[in-house]
Structure formats: structure tokens, C-alpha cells
């Protein structure tokens with residue numbers, strides 16, 4: 001049994017329903033994944049990690065998503081943030097992440113520019129030897145639980161839309177105004193964070209002043225988009241299997257038949273399988289294109305989150321229909337997938353934004 005499967009079976013799965021019901025951060029699951037070496041998965045081996053690839057991260061997020069969406073989202077954001085820490089962060093932090101005892105996340109979305117993460121309004125101002133950050137971040141997965149935020153701001157002095165910073169979450173001047181009480185992913189702790197004069201050293205900058213958008217688009221976004229698709233595929237795979245088990249186990253006693261014996265129900269289940277396998281195939285193709293640096297890789301990464309995210313909404317909706325009133329109750333677990341699957345559509349870049357990006361890309365227009 002793999003370390004991932006053991007952590008899932010022994011810790012993540014038993015905790016998942018309560019994490020959702022109580023909107024509890026999945027502390028024990030994240031700790032178990034850290035101990036299993038999976039938080040350090042994508043950190044270079046000479047920094048104490050496993051030197052894993054995007055494909056390895058996809059496997060982890062995909063497996064977790066169908067078991068505990070909240071845990072999968074926390075891990076997915078950690079991998080997306082780790083990608084830029086790996087390329088631009090200090091060795092000390094890379095070693096911490098490699099050891100699997102520290103968690104990172106993305107702090108891009110803001111109350112003012114909302115899902116338009118490419119236009120932060122938060123500022124970074126020189127303050128003696130330090131830099132002062134002021135912002136109203138609207139959503140940060142694992143807010144107050146992660147150790148490091150990859151933080152976007154307007155540039156200090158340079159031209160450009162954005163500068164990136166590596167900000168310890170314990171920095172004075174950062175505050176979480178309230179908890180997260182969401183429809184789905186209820187344990188992912190995606191709370192707002194305010195920065196009021198939070199000071200970081202100038203060395204906390206990831207890349208040049210003003211170059212943050214290029215870095216976000218080229219080094220963070222591919223991980224985020226592909227892992228978001230992996231999340232959606234994982235949810236679809238789990239709910240398609242669970243629906244099948246329900247169909248074969250549920251009897252219409254007066255007919256001496258199961259739900260699986262009903263042609264309409266079977267056709268709906270077939271629709272679920274086809275949509276799931278289609279998204280999984282696109283995910284596989286995207287990972288291959290990114291890994292081998294194919295010319296169509298950027299287009300695929302834009303396509304795959306939108307395609308898988310929307311498919312997951314359709315598939316989980318069909319699961320609710322097929323499993324009927326039984327799915328409406330919590331104990332079957334289908335309604336949790338239904339709620340969790342809805343986040344991908346509105347996580348930036350949202351499906352609307354991605355459709356515009358894909359349309360721009362295939363018409364030779366700039367993305368932004």
C-alpha cells in the first residue's frame with residue numbers, strides 16, 4: 001500500500017464527513033500527509049523533498065479530492081504556491097517545505113478586484129529597510145493555518161501590474177476578520193485576510209518588482225489550473241463509482257429489480273462515466289503536453305480547468321438525480337461531492353475568465 005493510500009485510509013477518509021459537517025480545518029489529515037512525505041513531494045531532493053513532478057502532484061490531488069475535498073484543496077494550493085517558492089524562494093523555506101512540516105498557499109484574490117487576480121489593489125510601500133503590505137485579501141485557502149502566503153501586491157516602484165512576496169502568516173499586521181462558512185469545501189478555511197502595515201524584508205520578494213504577473217502566469221498558474229482539473233476529475237471518479245454502487249445495491253422490491261436495471265438511470269450513469277473519462281483524458285493529455293513542453297501546452301492548461309470544472313458540476317448533478325432522495329441526505333456522501341464540485345467554476349481564473357482566455361488564445365489576441 002502506498003504512503004498516500006495509507007494516509008487516506010487511516011486518517012483522511014475517517015475524518016472527511018466531520019471536517020465537512022463542522023467546517024473544521026483537516027489538521028490531522030494534513031499532518032498525516034506531511035508525515036507521509038506528500039507535502040514535500042514537489043520540493044527538490046537536495047532541499048529534502050521528493051523531487052516529484054506535476055504528474056505526481058496530480059495523482060495526489062486526484063486521489064484526495066474524492067475522499068475529502070477540503071484536504072485536497074489545501075494540498076492543491078500548497079503545491080501551486082510551492083512551485084514558485086521552489087523557483088524563487090530562499091533555501092531555508094524550501095528546506096522547511098521539503099521536510100513536510102510547513103504549509104504554503106496563494107493569497108491572490110482581493111476584495112476590490114475580486115476574481116480578477118491579475119489586478120491586485122493591495123499595496124507594497126518602502127518603509128526603511130522593510131516593505132509595508134496593505135491589502136484586503138478576500139479568500140486564502142488555509143488562512144491562518146498555512147505557514148506561508150505567496151502574496152500579490154501592486155509593485156513598489158516598477159511598472160507592471162503585480163509583485164509577488166513570500167509572507168509568513170505570523171507576520172504582525174495580518175489578521176483574519178472571520179472564519180470560513182461555505183457551501184462546499186467547508187474545511188478548507190478560505191477566510192479573508194487583511195494586511196494593515198504588515199512589514200516584510202525586501203528579500204521576501206519573489207522575482208523582480210513589477211514582474212509578478214508574468215511569474216504568476218508562467219510559474220503558478222499552470223500548476224493551479226492542472227491541479228484544479230485533477231481535483232474535479234477526482235471528485236467525478238469518486239461520485240461515478242459511488243453512484244454505481246448505490247445503483248446496484250438499491251432495490252425496487254415490488255419489481256424485483258435494482259436501480260441499475262432501470263434504462264434511464266443507466267443512461268444517466270453512462271453520461272457520468274463518459275464526462276468523467278473525457279475530463280480524465282484531457283487532464284492526461286495536458287499533463288503530457290506540459291511535461292514535454294509541447295507548443296499546445298499553454299492552451300491545454302487554460303482549457304482543462306474549465307472543462308473539468310464544468311464537467312464535475314454536470315456529473316455531480318446527475319449523481320444527485322440518480323441517487324434520488326437518498327443523495328439528498330448527508331449519509332450517502334453524494335451531496336458533499338455536489339457541493340465541493342461547485343468551487344472550481346468560481347475559483348480564479350473562473351470558468352468565464354478561462355472561456356475568454358481560450359477564445360483570445362485561439363484568435364491570436366493577448367490574454368489580458
Ligand SMILES: Cc1cc2nc3c(=O)[nH]c(=O)nc-3n(C[C@H](O)[C@H](O)[C@H](O)COP(=O)(O)OP(=O)(O)OC[C@H]3O[C@@H](n4cnc5c(N)ncnc54)[C@H](O)[C@@H]3O)c2cc1C
Nearest residue numbers: 106107108109114115139140141190343346347348350352
Ligand atoms: C473554496 C474557495 C477557495 C479559494 N481559495 C483561494 C486562495 O487560496 N487564494 C486566492 O487568492 N483565492 C482563493 N479563492 C478565491 C477565488 O479564486 C476567486 O477569486 C473568488 O471565488 C471570486 O469570487 P468573487 O465573489 O470575488 O467573484 P466575482 O469576481 O465577483 O465574480 C462573480 C462572477 O462574475 C463573473 N465575472 C467577473 N468578471 C467577469 C467578466 N469580466 N466577464 C465575465 N464574467 C465575469 C465571474 O466569472 C463569476 O462567475 C477561493 C475561492 C473559493 C470558492
